[in-house]
Amino acid sequence: MVGVVRAVAPWVRTRLRTAPVPAVALFVLVGITAFLCAAFPRAVDAYEGEGLRHELGVAVADQSALRFTAAPEPAYDPADPALRKAVSPREMTERQRRIVRTLPEPLRADPRESSYGVRTQRPMRGQAPGLTELDGGTPAFTLAAPAGLAEHAAVRSGRLPKPRAAAPYDPAAEAVVTSATAKALGIRVGTVVRVPRGGGEPLAVAVTGIVEPVRPAGSYWSVQPVLRTPTLLYTDGMPPAPYWHGTLLLAPEAAPALLALENEAEPYWDVAVDPGGFGAHDLDAARRAVAAVENGPVLSELREAVSPELQVISGLAEIFEEYAKLRGAIGPVVSVAAFGVGGVIGVVLLTAGGLAASRRRSELALLRARGGSMPGTAGRLLAEVAVPAVPAAVAGGTLAVLLVPEGRLWPAVLATVLVTVVACVALPLRAVLAHRRPRPSGGRDDVVRARPSRRRTVAELTLLVLAVAAVVAVRRRGTADGAEQGVDQLVSAAPVLLGVVAALALVRLYPLPLRLVARPVARRRGAIGFLALTRAGRAPATTVLPLLALLLALVTTAFGGSVLAGVEGARDRAAVLSVGADARVESAGALPKGLAETVRKLPGVTGVVEVYRETDLSLRDGDDAHGVTLLAAEPAAYARLARSTGLGGFPAKSLRRPDAGPLPVIVSPGAAERLGSGPRTIGPLSAALTVRVAAVRELTPGLSEGDFVLVDAAALTGPKAATTLLVSGGSVAGGPLRAAVREADRAQEARVALRSEERAAFAESPVQTGAERVYAVAVAAAAGYAVLALLLSLLQAAPERIALLARLRTMGLTRRQGRRLLVLENLPGSVLAGAGGVLVGWAVVLVLSPGVDLSRLAHASGGTALSRVPVELTVDAWSLLLPGAGVVVLAAGVAAVQAWLTTRRSSTTELRVGDSR
Structure with missing residues (x-):
C-alpha cells in the first residue's frame, strides 16, 4: 500500500492569507515611498530643464541666437556672376539648410x-x-x-x-x-x-x-x-x-x-x-556645442560648406554660464533636503521591518528551535516581504514617471530599486540579527540596562567624526563653493549626520533623567507615576530607530522651514527696501496737486506720506562726485512709516525743526562721515541749510541706494511740492492706484511701484520656484514620516502595554488610572524626541547658517535693493516648535486612545491561557 504524503502549504501564501493587514500596510508604505523617491529626481530635472528654457526664452534675441555673417572680400566686383549667384534666394536658402544641419546637439x-x-x-x-x-x-x-x-x-x-x-x-x-x-x-x-x-x-x-x-x-x-x-x-x-x-x-x-x-x-x-530642445542635463553638451560653433571644428566645417569668410557671434555662452551659476548655487541647498528626507525614509523602512520582527519574535524563535536554518528562515521572510513590496515599488515608480514626464529615467529607477531593497531586507536582516544565536528568555534588554557594545561605540565615534567634518566643510567651503562641479555629498549630509549623532547621544543620556525623576516620584503616595517611569525605562533598546527617525524628521523640518523662512524674509525685506512702503508714486518733477488726497481715499490705503526728493545735494565739502539725495517729509508720518517698514526707524521729535539753531537731520553713514559732528551749511546759496547730524541710519523709506540727508519738510525755504508718495496699506490694489494717478497726471510722468509686484519679480526663474516647491514637499514628507515613525514605535509596544494594563486591572487598577498610566508612560520618550528635535534643529540652523548660501534661491539676478539685504538661514519658530510639540501631543493622544480601547474590553479577553505577553 502506497502511503499518501500531504503537501506542505506554501509559506508565503499561508502568511499572506493569515495576516493580510500587515501585507496591505507594507504595500501602501512601499508604494508611497517609491513614488516620492522616484519623483524627487525627476521633479528636480523638470524644474532645472524649465529654468534653462526660461533663461533662453527671456534672453535678448541677439544674445540667444547664432548670428552668422559672410563678410565680403576686400576687393570684389559687384557685377561678377558668381557673386550674384552667391546672394540669390536659392543659394542663400541652401546655405541656411547647411548651417542648420551642421549644428551639433542639443542646439536646434x-x-x-x-x-x-x-x-x-x-x-x-x-x-x-x-x-x-x-x-x-x-x-x-x-x-x-x-x-x-x-x-x-x-x-x-x-x-x-x-x-x-x-x-x-x-x-x-x-x-x-x-x-x-x-x-x-x-x-x-x-x-x-x-x-x-x-x-x-x-x-x-x-x-x-x-x-x-x-x-x-x-x-x-x-x-x-x-x-x-x-x-x-x-x-x-x-x-x-x-x-x-x-x-x-x-x-x-x-x-x-x-x-x-x-x-x-x-x-x-x-x-x-x-529652447524646447533643451533638457535639464543638456547644459554641458550645449556649452560644448556653442564652443564648437563659435571657435571649433563646427565653424571650420561651416566655412568649408558655406563661406571661407564665415564669422559667428552669439551670447549663448554667457547665458549658459549665468544659468550654471544659478543652478549650481541652488542645487546644493536642495540636496540637503534630499539627504534629510532620504535618511528619514530609510530609518522608517528599517523601523517597519524591526516592528514586524519583534511582533513575530516567538514565532521565529520556535522555528529556530525546531531546526530551521537562518538562511532558510531569511529566505522565507524575504519572499514573504517581496510579494507585496516589489509590485508596490514598481507601481509607485511607474506613477512617478507618468506624473512627472520630464527628467532622466535612471535616477528614478535607482531610487525605486533602493526603496525595494531596503523594504525587503529590513525584516530578514532584523530577524537574522535577533536569532543568529540562542538567547535566554526573560532577560532585560531595555534602555536603562542595555550597555552599548564596542562595535556600536566605534560606529558612533565614526559618525561623530563625519559630523564634525561635515560642519567644518559647510562653514569653510559653504554650499555654493564649487557647486558647478557637482554637489558636495559631505556638505549636503551635514544636517542628517548631526541628527544621527544627536539621536545616539540622547539614547545614551536617556536613562539619567529617568533615574533622577524616578527618585522623588517613588516617595509619592500614588503608584501610577513611579510605575509609568519604570515602564518608560523598560522600553526596548531598539527604540533608537524610531527616535532616530523622529529626530531626522524634526531636523529636516526645522532646516527646511528655516530655508524657506530665510528666502521669504529676504524677499520681503528687499521688496520693502526697493519700494519704501506698500506702494510708491514718484515723478521726476512735482506731482499734481490733490493727488495725495485722492490716493488717501482709495480702498485699502491706510496712510500716505508726501516726500520731496532732490538729487545731487551739495554738502560743500568739495566732493561732488558722490551724489547725496535730499529727502524732506513731515516728521511724524515719516517716522511711523520708518518704524512700520523697519527701514531706519527714529523718534519723530529728533527730526523736528527747532526754534533756533541748526536744523537736525538724519543721514546715511557716508553722509555723516562727510558732515562731521558739528553744524554744517549745505545746499545751494539760494536755499542753504545749516544742519547738524541728529541720527545716522543705513536705510530709509523711499531710497534704496546711495547716501541721503533727511530733513523736516517745514524747514525748506519756499514751497516744495512732493515728488514722491509713499503709500501704506496691505491691501493696496495696483489697478485703482494706477487709474487714479493717470487721471491726475495728464503728462503721464508719474510712475507707480507696488511692493507685492516687486516681491513677485524676485522669483522670476522656474529654478527658484521649483526648488521652493521641492523643499516644501520635502518638509511635508519629513513631517509625515515622523508621524509614521511615532505610530510604529507606539504600535511596537502596544501588545505588551495592553496585556500589562489587563493584569493591573485584575489587581484593582481603575480605568482612569489605567489611562493615566499609558499616557504617562509615553511622555518621557515623546518629550525626549520633541525637545531633542527642537534643540538639535535650532543648533543645526545656527551652526550651518554661515555656510549656507541662499542668495540665488531668493533672487535669480541681483539688484540694488537685493544686494543690500542679507539672505541667510533664519530660525523659524513655527517649523521648529510646532513639529516638536506635535510629537508630544500625538504620542499622548495615541496612548489615550489605546487606553480607552483597552479599558472597554474584558480582562479575560486579553489574558488568555498560554499568552506570553
Whole structure:
C-alpha cells in the first residue's frame, strides 16, 4: 500500500492569507515611498530643464541666437556672376539648410524665428522729400533683403515689393518699411529714397507698402531690432547731434542690387535656437556645442560648406554660464533636503521591518528551535516581504514617471530599486540579527540596562567624526563653493549626520533623567507615576530607530522651514527696501496737486506720506562726485512709516525743526562721515541749510541706494511740492492706484511701484520656484514620516502595554488610572524626541547658517535693493516648535486612545491561557 504524503502549504501564501493587514500596510508604505523617491529626481530635472528654457526664452534675441555673417572680400566686383549667384534666394536658402544641419546637439534651430538674407554692413544716409530730419541731419538707412518677409509681416497699406531679379547696377528697387519706421521717419507709400552708390548714380528705392510685424518680439524681428523699430544715431561732432536710423526691406530677389552700394553688402544667417530642445542635463553638451560653433571644428566645417569668410557671434555662452551659476548655487541647498528626507525614509523602512520582527519574535524563535536554518528562515521572510513590496515599488515608480514626464529615467529607477531593497531586507536582516544565536528568555534588554557594545561605540565615534567634518566643510567651503562641479555629498549630509549623532547621544543620556525623576516620584503616595517611569525605562533598546527617525524628521523640518523662512524674509525685506512702503508714486518733477488726497481715499490705503526728493545735494565739502539725495517729509508720518517698514526707524521729535539753531537731520553713514559732528551749511546759496547730524541710519523709506540727508519738510525755504508718495496699506490694489494717478497726471510722468509686484519679480526663474516647491514637499514628507515613525514605535509596544494594563486591572487598577498610566508612560520618550528635535534643529540652523548660501534661491539676478539685504538661514519658530510639540501631543493622544480601547474590553479577553505577553 502506497502511503499518501500531504503537501506542505506554501509559506508565503499561508502568511499572506493569515495576516493580510500587515501585507496591505507594507504595500501602501512601499508604494508611497517609491513614488516620492522616484519623483524627487525627476521633479528636480523638470524644474532645472524649465529654468534653462526660461533663461533662453527671456534672453535678448541677439544674445540667444547664432548670428552668422559672410563678410565680403576686400576687393570684389559687384557685377561678377558668381557673386550674384552667391546672394540669390536659392543659394542663400541652401546655405541656411547647411548651417542648420551642421549644428551639433542639443542646439536646434527654430525655423519659424530664424532669418537670413543680405544687408548693408553700415547705415547710409538717404534723401527723399518729406523725411523727418533731426539736428543731426537726414535719416540713415540699412538696406536688407530678408527671406520670408511675407510670412512675418502683415501689410497695412500698399503692397510687398515685387519678387523680380535685380542686377547690381539697376537704377531702382522696391521696398517696404514697418509702421514704426514710417511714423518716425515720415515715410509714406510712394516715397522714393535715394541711397548713394559707389561710382554711379544713387539707387532709387521706392516704398511700395507699410507693414506690421506679425510677432514683433520674436527673433526674426528682434535679433536686429532696427528692422522693426527705428533708432537714434549721433554725429561725431561736439555736441553729438541725433538723427534717425531705419531699415528699408527689399525682396530677396533684389539682393544683387545691394552689392554695388557705397557700403558693401553682406549675407547673414540669424539662427534662432529652439529652447524646447533643451533638457535639464543638456547644459554641458550645449556649452560644448556653442564652443564648437563659435571657435571649433563646427565653424571650420561651416566655412568649408558655406563661406571661407564665415564669422559667428552669439551670447549663448554667457547665458549658459549665468544659468550654471544659478543652478549650481541652488542645487546644493536642495540636496540637503534630499539627504534629510532620504535618511528619514530609510530609518522608517528599517523601523517597519524591526516592528514586524519583534511582533513575530516567538514565532521565529520556535522555528529556530525546531531546526530551521537562518538562511532558510531569511529566505522565507524575504519572499514573504517581496510579494507585496516589489509590485508596490514598481507601481509607485511607474506613477512617478507618468506624473512627472520630464527628467532622466535612471535616477528614478535607482531610487525605486533602493526603496525595494531596503523594504525587503529590513525584516530578514532584523530577524537574522535577533536569532543568529540562542538567547535566554526573560532577560532585560531595555534602555536603562542595555550597555552599548564596542562595535556600536566605534560606529558612533565614526559618525561623530563625519559630523564634525561635515560642519567644518559647510562653514569653510559653504554650499555654493564649487557647486558647478557637482554637489558636495559631505556638505549636503551635514544636517542628517548631526541628527544621527544627536539621536545616539540622547539614547545614551536617556536613562539619567529617568533615574533622577524616578527618585522623588517613588516617595509619592500614588503608584501610577513611579510605575509609568519604570515602564518608560523598560522600553526596548531598539527604540533608537524610531527616535532616530523622529529626530531626522524634526531636523529636516526645522532646516527646511528655516530655508524657506530665510528666502521669504529676504524677499520681503528687499521688496520693502526697493519700494519704501506698500506702494510708491514718484515723478521726476512735482506731482499734481490733490493727488495725495485722492490716493488717501482709495480702498485699502491706510496712510500716505508726501516726500520731496532732490538729487545731487551739495554738502560743500568739495566732493561732488558722490551724489547725496535730499529727502524732506513731515516728521511724524515719516517716522511711523520708518518704524512700520523697519527701514531706519527714529523718534519723530529728533527730526523736528527747532526754534533756533541748526536744523537736525538724519543721514546715511557716508553722509555723516562727510558732515562731521558739528553744524554744517549745505545746499545751494539760494536755499542753504545749516544742519547738524541728529541720527545716522543705513536705510530709509523711499531710497534704496546711495547716501541721503533727511530733513523736516517745514524747514525748506519756499514751497516744495512732493515728488514722491509713499503709500501704506496691505491691501493696496495696483489697478485703482494706477487709474487714479493717470487721471491726475495728464503728462503721464508719474510712475507707480507696488511692493507685492516687486516681491513677485524676485522669483522670476522656474529654478527658484521649483526648488521652493521641492523643499516644501520635502518638509511635508519629513513631517509625515515622523508621524509614521511615532505610530510604529507606539504600535511596537502596544501588545505588551495592553496585556500589562489587563493584569493591573485584575489587581484593582481603575480605568482612569489605567489611562493615566499609558499616557504617562509615553511622555518621557515623546518629550525626549520633541525637545531633542527642537534643540538639535535650532543648533543645526545656527551652526550651518554661515555656510549656507541662499542668495540665488531668493533672487535669480541681483539688484540694488537685493544686494543690500542679507539672505541667510533664519530660525523659524513655527517649523521648529510646532513639529516638536506635535510629537508630544500625538504620542499622548495615541496612548489615550489605546487606553480607552483597552479599558472597554474584558480582562479575560486579553489574558488568555498560554499568552506570553
